[in-house]
Amino acid sequence: MCLNYSTQYAGSYDMVRGWDLYICQNSKLLNNLICELGIEIKSKILYPPVDLQPFLEKEYNRDYSKLNLIRHSSQGDRKYNDDIHVMIAHIYNEIKNIEINLMPAPSFLYDNRVNIYPYNALSPVNFLELGNLFWYFVPNEKFTEGCPRVVLEAMASGLPIICNNNGALADIVNYNIGWNQVTWNYGMMTALLCEISESDLREKGQNARQWIKENITTDKWVEAIIGKIDFAKT
DSSP: OEEOSOOTTGGGOGGGSSOSOEEESSHHHHHHHHHHHOSOOOEEEOOOOOOOHHHHHSOOOOOOSSEEEEEEOTTSSSSSHHHHHHHHHHHHHHOSSEEEEEESOOTTOOBTTEEEOOTTSSOHHHHGGGOSEEEEOOOOTTOOOOOOHHHHHHHHTTOOEEEESOTTHHHHOOTTTEEEESSOOHHHHHHHHHHOOHHHHHHHHHHHHHHHHHHOOHHHHHHHHHOOOOGGGO
């Protein structure tokens, strides 16, 4: 059984009990499930086996002359729009030498430092070339994130990540890959952004892409569920 998002009340249903293996997309979901079931289970944490080959195959030519935040997410004007608007506006107002690329985007922002794209106006593979730091925040702490595909795509394209400590981001994004803020406020966020150097962006971006190559493969899913297959014997 694979549980992707909230495990709340999962232990209340008989159909959830008695499976040979339980798979969750991050450690928080797994710990919640174990508490809900109240029994010892065989379990694994596996990130979604999405096809990231188009991002890994593309050679990206990025501009590192200034910090360029990029975000591809359905959260633009759709989820928690008030929180997103406030965060983007704060970054925009406090850091003058910054460019922001958003798809979709808070619709009130129109300026030569903010590039707004309608949802899916560009393919994610090409859109991610426009920035040098992928920004992903879930403002509502009660919202349980699984493992955001958009973050995996950004990492596969060679982008470092700046995010808050939610869902699989807490498991994946370490200091080698980006900046994961366990606790944060607007002042902390802008101070951190001002300290990021070109070498930080390049090095962490390379590490992020390598992590994807080593960890997000369909072979790992097959091996985790049914064991390693010796194709020479099949």
